[in-house]
Amino acid sequence: MKNLNPPQLDSLNVYKRVKKNARDADKKLRLENIEHLVLSRYEIYESNATTLEVMTDSNIIDENDIKALGSCYNRNKDGYLEGEVVAEIIALQSSQHKNSCPYCGMDKPRTIDHYLPKSIYPEFSIYPPNLIPCCGHCNGKKSFKWLNNGKRLFLNFYYDDIPNEKFLNVELIFDSNPLIQEPRVVFELKNNSGIGPEQFSLITSHYKELGLLNELSEYVEEELSNLHDEILHNTHLPREEHIESLRRKKDSFVRKYGQNYWKSSLYEAIIESDEFFERIYKLRVS
Structure with a gap:
């Protein structure tokens, strides 16, 4: 169990690419209108990467805005070139982590986990530091859970200090x-x-x-x-x-x-x- 290498992608550039590539006019307009809200949340995430339990509730509350953000990650023609972004995240990892889920160490990381669930924090649906390669079993187990009584439930393999000491x-x-x-x-x-x-x-x-x-x-x-x-x-x-x-x-x-x-x-x-x-x-x- 070791840390992953955090994504080196420009998050602002990723968002702008998504907005530019949106084929639906209403979606493109919505992404334009909420851009300042999303980017302000990116800054808060970055400032609290090691203490994400302090994150406040999402500032995206309109159902159509939430749907527009969620669709950016979907594997469809109007999505955000998921394969390209995910490939860049995985390319940064060691050969071991390309073939071993960081959460469990047993299976191949064939999916991407949203550390802060996109169903709760839609603004982070396509935020690279929130996307962690993992296996389907761990992704399904984790699901939308991440916090209980103000304490995080799962290790963050980008930003938590994974100890070298044996446990x-x-x-x-x-x-x-x-x-x-x-x-x-x-x-x-x-x-x-x-x-x-x-x-x-x-x-x-x-x-x-x-x-x-x-x-x-x-x-x-x-x-x-x-x-x-x-x-x-x-x-x-x-x-x-x-x-x-x-x-x-x-x-x-x-x-x-x-x-x-x-x-x-x-x-x-x-x-x-x-x-x-x-x-x-x-x-x-x-």
């Missing part, structure tokens, strides 16, 4: 029957590295609202099975050699995705688990 941990739970080799994997959040309480509360909320801990525990099964199979069929190699190989892979995951990427946490747990290797080697000997 995503894995517990391997082994069956009492030694013939059942592969452990059950439980992901959990632990603040053992001095992450500030507000920051850790936001991290906890992000994982809770997206149901990530349960999702990860299920998603990890194939990776765990492959690792287990590889070691089981290579017990002619010493255990230390397998551990060193796993450590190299884990270190690569950490460099590319961060300490709190699910594979980083899984591999670390296996490396540190004597029982994981003891069960495999005992089974092979018997």
